[in-house]
Amino acid sequence: MTAPLAFARAHAQEFEGDLCEWLRIPSISTLSAHRSDVERAARWTADHLRAIGLDGRLIAGEGHPLAYGEWRGAPGRPTVLAYGHYDVQPADPLDLWTTPPFEPTRRGGSLYARGAADNKGQIFTFFKAVESHLATGTPLPVNVKVLVEGEEECGGRAVEAYIRSDPDRVRADAALVLDSGMFAPGVPAITLGLRGIVSAEVEVAGPARDLHSGLYGGTAPNPFLALARIIAGLTDSQHRILIPRFYDRVALPEPAERTAWTRLPFDEAKFSRDEVGGAGLVGEPEYTILERLWARPTLDVHGMPGGFTGEGMKTVIPARASAKISMRLVPHQEPEEIFDLFEGYVHRLAPPAVRLVVRPLMGSAAPVLIDPRLPAIEAARDALAETFGREAALIRSGATVPIVADLAARLGIPTVVTGWSLPDAGWHGPDEKLDLDHFHLGIEALIRFLERFAESNIPQRR
């Protein structure tokens, strides 16, 4: 066993303790009330990068700062850029958490906390892979750059602006984006495709002020009735999207890829029962579940603010109501074009005399596809297979990681999208968790990846 691997195994407890410290910071970037927590998490990240031996620092910009660290002690060797984010989603509804979201708790072999899987617990394994080299005096086999942003969950543009203003700062021979996950317990995965996203808030104006439904009902426009008509027109009962030309650029995966997906150890009944649960699955019946998740676009409504949503009843005709809507996109849909198609169709669906506004709700991201034949992907497959004892599944994800479009598509950096989170990790929901065995194996896999990638003899680009 190499010294870094031995160090990682000997310090497993400390590694978990360090992670818990980070997870206790409620760095919710979508809520302005948590602004100072987000800043605190940024400082914690930069401090920790310095503590493990990198040149760690904060990079201030328009939004939340970037935490950045680098190690350039391997001249002539390739450079690996690792990306993650220190911000997290809101934790409500709090009453559905078994233990408080910002008090990390070990239970049944998993660590429960907001951010355990998305994303602190994942990028943290790269920190520890680096630490396991440097703490043992083992030179890192590659140069390293670490970029940890604080606006992934709120669609902020700080990291994009940083990259675009001077792409050389993030130039690397491979990028490692630890914001995806495993295919199943014990089954590592490399994610070769990600859905994009575009979001909108549709706000409908009713009367000039909230009105009593008895004194005005029958004459005052009810914005929820108008919104319901609009939303009902956006999809059919199987969630197929009815926006004209929405599917025009959708490219299905090659038959070989679709066939490979059917061989993955995916249990549709278990997915339906244990992961989605409730009333069961919906979706386009002509596609498999994995195709619906990975290769088909979606439209979802996330909330409909307005009126009275409290306990009991208030018979009000609200002055306004809105719907928070997002669409997940697949190759080769373009976010700006889809937003325009959406906006135009919403206006056509609106009942006469209804006043409405459609506005973008957060940053959009293009869908991404990655070539599985890249040397970086090969090195990752080797490291994963050696660590987990089985070949990595080559999958896609229905989720969106905006940075991947920038690194892989825009800058042409071979990008490995992987991670240790399980499908039922509860991203964005209550009881988010990370399997601790996978966390530690993840650290080992990254130690091996750095070695395998260095061995693959990539010409250094500087």
Place this chain on the structure above:
Amino acid sequence: MTAPLAFARAHAQEFEGDLCEWLRIPSISTLSAHRSDVERAARWTADHLRAIGLDGRLIAGEGHPLAYGEWRGAPGRPTVLAYGHYDVQPADPLDLWTTPPFEPTRRGGSLYARGAADNKGQIFTFFKAVESHLATGTPLPVNVKVLVEGEEECGGRAVEAYIRSDPDRVRADAALVLDSGMFAPGVPAITLGLRGIVSAEVEVAGPARDLHSGLYGGTAPNPFLALARIIAGLTDSQHRILIPRFYDRVALPEPAERTAWTRLPFDEAKFSRDEVGGAGLVGEPEYTILERLWARPTLDVHGMPGGFTGEGMKTVIPARASAKISMRLVPHQEPEEIFDLFEGYVHRLAPPAVRLVVRPLMGSAAPVLIDPRLPAIEAARDALAETFGREAALIRSGATVPIVADLAARLGIPTVVTGWSLPDAGWHGPDEKLDLDHFHLGIEALIRFLERFAESNIPQRR
């Protein structure tokens, strides 16, 4: 001028001060957090009834207590029962109030506070009409019962249970329900018809827990999409209700009454612009505005809780979403039958495989019609004409006052529904207000009503 009228004019400032004290108690009956405020308002009411010379007390029951007071010093004379409520609607959204809802503020001749018009400021005028007699040693010309409940806004059944368990306790020769309003500034009104109400919450279940829309979108049922389809099917774009058999029992007013409504000083353009505002009016084009408000049933959505309604965005597929819906009913629709029709139709509108629950949201009330030829109505018309210098408009209201169905229809008590609130008083909305000139004229009108009604020589029923 009679001594009571002189007393009322001399004590106008004190009367306003007393009312403000009552208005400062945030007796929001729909919110359990305000339970103690509701109890405090009940005690304040009973104490005040004693302070003005009635036998005031609290009557405890299942829900919030009733405040009750009586004066039986006119044996052989008729008895008048006055009804009002000390509970109020929630005050949110608080940021739309010019001054805080529970800090009564005089501005431009009006008093602004939650409850100023609905209903404390109105029933209070009866207290002061009684006080103006008793404080001057003027015997009241009638016996008096005052019943002030605390569950009008939350659909509680305490007052109904009290009345039904022993109707003799509220038996009277006339009832005065001060929970309606004036037709326009300076134009008093008697309300001869009230709409009923039936409410429901439609809850749709999606996945078993909140899910990430990237990781599950395209396979997990989105409860908002299902709710939108259901709601969109309930009405057409002009708010006409599509529930089969919904209109079967609707009886239009007689042609004479409809003609009289066209002669009322109602300015449709002003109503549209100044009261409803915003995008303007909707509704069935074959009916006038007053007909839509007074003689046509409605369906309104008041709020759609579920998912993420906060600032920014959370890309969640919520485990459940619901819609708070009410329908206003007109003669001779029956609340129970309408609820059943609604529930059945909602189930038919639901997309396949959607699980939903339809549950009543608060107490229902039947619509009411009152005969304008009753002597109590005649006495009220005389008192209003003498006080305001013009004939009272004989109108209906689109609002619901459940007690009126009990008193007028069930017990057969001649019931005068009137009040001093203006159409733009902001019931249930922000900046609720009561014109203070009308408040004081209201007290005078009630002083005169008690005299006129006593003079009308009604045989006492005891």
